[in-house]
Ligand code: HEM
């Protein structure tokens with residue numbers, strides 16, 4: 491059996507993060523992402539996730555904050571323009587549910603993460619890939635210098651994603 | 662009038678009632694007045710300092726305290742107005758034009774003290790920054806993020822701040838003018854630990 495493959499449809503969906511500032515939630519989105527997803531439930535090795543997000547596309551609706559997030563103390567988008575996720579381990583958890591384990595690269599840090607995802611039909615052969623997961627921003631050196639403070643800028647950041655996938659010919 | 666006495670009153674040998682009397686402000690009104698006066702001062706220090714800083718942790722902390730204290734102040738002003746309805750303040754000793762000036766300026770002070778926190782909250786919401794009260798709970802956002810609205814709210818907040826400062830300066834000037842020139846009890850009846858609160862309500 492061949493793997494089923496899809497590409498992420500640009501702009502169709504959202505990647506939202508929620509951090510905290512002074513105890514209150516602060517949300518932002520990334521609008522520019524791309525990727526290719528293959529799921530092979532028959533083989534242990536056929537699956538592959540490759541997703542990249544352009545960090546400069548961050549939008550918190552507060553221009554000064556976006557500028558700071560793109561800057562050297564946070565994403566440093568000039569030096570590391572992409573956040574990358576790469577996985578070859580996709581384990582089925584149930585109908586339309588998988589556990590994806592792979593490497594996340596943010597800035598100069600690469601760590602192994604494991605994210606539960608859902609795959610649901612979205613009409614016309616398309617699919618919707620969604621999930622939720624959280625990270626500790628300091629694990630990835632997001633927030634240097636004064637921003638390493640976690641009392642006023644929370645360490646934990648929630649990530650919520652829901653993107654549209656378009657089927658493509660198998661790998 | 663048989664008012665409740667507090668221990669402090671006995672220690673000064675002079676009765677300051679909890680409630681307002683026709684001669685003076687009681688302890689509740691005095692405490693709220695001076696507490697709010699102190700908070701307003703802190704609000705200016707934090708607000709102006711924060712506004713002078715670029716995005717930084719220091720600005721974030723100052724603004725967080727400014728917002729939390731500003732909301733506290735808002736609650737205290739509501740409490741103060743409620744108390745004022747329950748316990749009428751002493752009548753204004755001055756005659757027609759001065760009395761109107763006092764009413765107008767006190768009314769303007771209350772209006773600004775109520776409006777500024779709401780405008781500040783609107784400003785924060787429109788700037789996409791949710792307001793938290795000392796990190797204990799978050800307030801709902803009054804509006805969705807809107808840069809144009811944020812711009813206008815900032816301008817309104819600033820204009821109100823300078824108007825408030827102007828009225829407060831006039832207010833303090835008037836208090837001293839009453840005390841040293843008119844020599845009536847208008848200042849002393851807002852002060853604890855004074856006997857002069859009992860002085861005749863009318864200037865000579
Ligand atoms: C009576 C209460 C308050 C007073 C007297 C006050 C006064 C001030 C003053 C003097 C400034 C500096 C303005 C400047 O120089 O540009 C300021 C800035 C500010 N205030 Fe308030 N404020 C009050 C309540 C609040 C509240 C409750 C909030 C939010 C919930 C708030 C949010 C802000 C913000 C966000 C700024 C910074 C504007 C900026 O630099 O971008 N204020 N305030």
Ligand code: HEM
Nearest residue numbers: 697698701745750753767770771829833836847848850851
């Ligand atoms: C050193 C500073 C201040 C002094 C010496 C002062 C003095 C006084 C005095 C003597 C009164 C009583 C007036 C009367 O008997 O009719 C009064 C009332 C009042 N003060 Fe102040 N004050 C000061 C600061 C402030 C500040 C910062 C605010 C608020 C922004 C404020 C708001 C008020 C209001 C609203 C009243 C009217 C009270 C009522 O409801 O009858 N004062 N003040």
